[in-house]
Amino acid sequence: MNYLVDENGFYGEFGGAFIPEMLRVNINKLKNIYNKYRNDSKFQKLYREILKNYVGRPTPLFFCKKYSDKYKTKIYLKREDLNHTGSHKINNTIGQCLLAIKLGKKNIIAETGAGQHGIATATTCAMMGLKCFVFMGVIDMHRQEMNVIRMKTLGANVIPVSFGSKTLKDAINEAIRFWINNNKSYYLIGSTVGPHPYPQIVSEFQSIISEEIKIQLKNEGHLNPNYIISCIGGGSNAAGSFYHYLNNSLVKLIAVEAAGLGIKSNKTAATIACGSKGILHGSMTIILQDKYGQVLPTYSISPGLDYPGIGPMHANLFMKKRVNFFNVTDKEALQAGYELIESEGIIPALESAHALAVLKKISFNKNDVVVITLSGRGDKDINVYKKFYNL
Known part of the structure; x- marks a missing residue:
């Protein structure tokens, strides 16, 4: 049985890209650039070298x-x-930041709950010379204070989210909202969620x-x-x-x-x-x-x-x-x-x-x-x- 994504971005009955039209161009560009480089030997060699020597x-x-x-x-x-x-999060942030550079993006948006994806994103952005914006619920900021300090030390702009449950779901909501209004940025999703091709990208880097x-x-x-x-x-x-x-x-x-x-x-x-x-x-x-x-x-x-x-x-x-x-x-x-x-x-x-x-x-x-x-x-x-x- 095939458990991987099909050409339309679905895993069986699940998946797809249910997104505002304002994001359609960005998503299509990401899908095209990923399909171009996911099996590119030079891209994969660079990715693996960073995993070995940096991670x-x-x-x-x-x-x-x-x-x-x-x-x-x-x-x-x-x-x-x-x-x-x-944590494992940096396996994904390195791969996606390399994709962002291929797309000509210099501003990276991310969300985080435990702070580990935020730290991995901030770390990778510092290493690659990219600007980093991390959305985090205020409840998570309180219970993961040390990780907030680490992200700020790494140069990230940590943006508190104080509505809804004030946790990961709302951090993602706000990150997507910010992305819609700043579509020249790259949204670096940390998990196998979101519109296609993000679940595929994250699962393959991980x-x-x-x-x-x-x-x-x-x-x-x-x-x-x-x-x-x-x-x-x-x-x-x-x-x-x-x-x-x-x-x-x-x-x-x-x-x-x-x-x-x-x-x-x-x-x-x-x-x-x-x-x-x-x-x-x-x-x-x-x-x-x-x-x-x-x-x-x-x-x-x-x-x-x-x-x-x-x-x-x-x-x-x-x-x-x-x-x-x-x-x-x-x-x-x-x-x-x-x-x-x-x-x-x-x-x-x-x-x-x-x-x-x-x-x-x-x-x-x-x-x-x-x-x-x-x-x-x-x-x-x-x-x-x-x-x-x-x-």
């Missing part, structure tokens, strides 16, 4: 001995937290993750993993982790959503568990909405997962039953994150901690090979861990 790829695939003993299986962590800037996993597992003596587990909000790190295994039915793919205070509460961000088909930020996908089609407010202790939708690629994977979706509460994620800290000396981002928490929900065989993508490091969340555990 520090390949990231390690770390075997967790104590963790594996506890869960009686073989657990590996794909260490995206060891990238420059501390596919470096599963490309490396295949090589690294082979070096460990494993042909395939039995499971790949990733947290999911919009879905960029999940797309990258799953990409090269989508057509391999031997590999079970698991995505873990943020349940917040529980899927039966009004404080959740579990799109697949609680959502329905609708249009959000330019694409047909699955979203959290009321019976009138109004997008519902979301909640998660993890700002990177605090989003009322999911990328169209993942909506299709859910409908076709290729990916199994779980959801994890705030408390479960915090407990799982602290368990990794104590057992392996690694502080995971709260987003990644959701993926770790699903280990308690699955019965593994002792010879199973389980790969969990550690999408980011938890420095930004240390005050949350401190408060929860009274440190």
